[in-house]
Amino acid sequence: METMEKVLAVALVSGGMDSCVTAAIAAAENDLALLHVNYGQRTEERELKAFNEIADFYGVDRRLVVDLSYLKVIGGSALTDERIEVPTRDGPPPHEEASPSIPSTYVPFRNAHLLAVAVSWAEVIGAARIYIGAVEEDSAGYPDCRDSFFAAFTRTIEEGTRPETTIDIETPLIHMTKEAIVKRGVELGAPLHLTWSCYGESEAACGTCDSCLLRLRGFHGAGLEDPIPYKRGG
């Protein structure tokens, strides 16, 4: 029986849980090239470590790490601007709601930067798909995590690349809950123990930032224990 040749795909892997599950989904149908972007966030080194360990897990040699730390200079986000406090919750996780409306951890138009890098790399290496682990529901406040943003960006790719280039954006998690993402990751054998989600800490997750809260809610809903260490609760 012949093996179908797999398509080459670029998957954006931040090192967090969502991008890890996205990589697991992408790995099932594609040859992978993995892209990681630093943008001056507080937990940059911890996330890079997670990226490399996930890439090792999937045996992917084709890796690109790109520095977008100019986003820190532009500022305007708690993730990159140390003058803005990372929001935390006093109540025990999992909390019913993350920040209302636009969270202060929003880096303006961030996903456009990530996708631009992915598109340029994809065009050079001949990849036909870009996977990104955006989640619309859990990130309701982030305008660049919505389906409509990715649809508009796909049009921009069609207009802005060579005529023969076709690059689709795949957002397999976009309509999933964190609970469903955890379950899917476990089904696919994704290495969730290697991932890092906390916005503020690098040794043991804080358990109180928005990202920890969303993650913990997902594990709680799935009836599973999060395999990474937490400072408190978890």
Place this chain on the structure above:
Amino acid sequence: METMEKVLAVALVSGGMDSCVTAAIAAAENDLALLHVNYGQRTEERELKAFNEIADFYGVDRRLVVDLSYLKVIGGSALTDERIEVPTRDGPPPHEEASPSIPSTYVPFRNAHLLAVAVSWAEVIGAARIYIGAVEEDSAGYPDCRDSFFAAFTRTIEEGTRPETTIDIETPLIHMTKEAIVKRGVELGAPLHLTWSCYGESEAACGTCDSCLLRLRGFHGAGLEDPIPYKRGG
């Protein structure tokens, strides 16, 4: 008589002639913030010098210089990949046609990166317009210099930024010839003597790369002499 308050606008200034004339047009109607992007091109330092001299000329303090040298790592372009030769012409300039179809100096999807930076900065500082000196006719081979690309990107901005954010992309040169751009620049008193266009040289322009050819054609058509030094011809 009351003075109308000017709108804050971000203008992308590479240091070349087109972006200088674009800044001159923008300066007439807006308070300016000037953005320069290095992306590992051969003439990076010379272009940065031109940027700062143009910003000084217009008395603009709000400047941002961003390093996108990862584009050099991604490669795929003669401007950033030293293994690809910058195309030159043997015939005397001005030459009737620059490279047919997609030139090897194309950096894949480059304008998407430039615009993403401009949008993030604009959203943080509250700028309502982004000026970019793209020219569709002279750059027929660059897919990301066409009106349709900017229209698609504008939709992406609408979808990917805060609901209250409105940022228009202004491309005042897009349907102009190089000749018309030179004439307009002279009319507006733009400091064309401070600009740099050559892809390959930093002391005296080569006069033979595509960018020099287009520029020289513009001055020739306008019946004017280019004020910058050339190694030959010009």
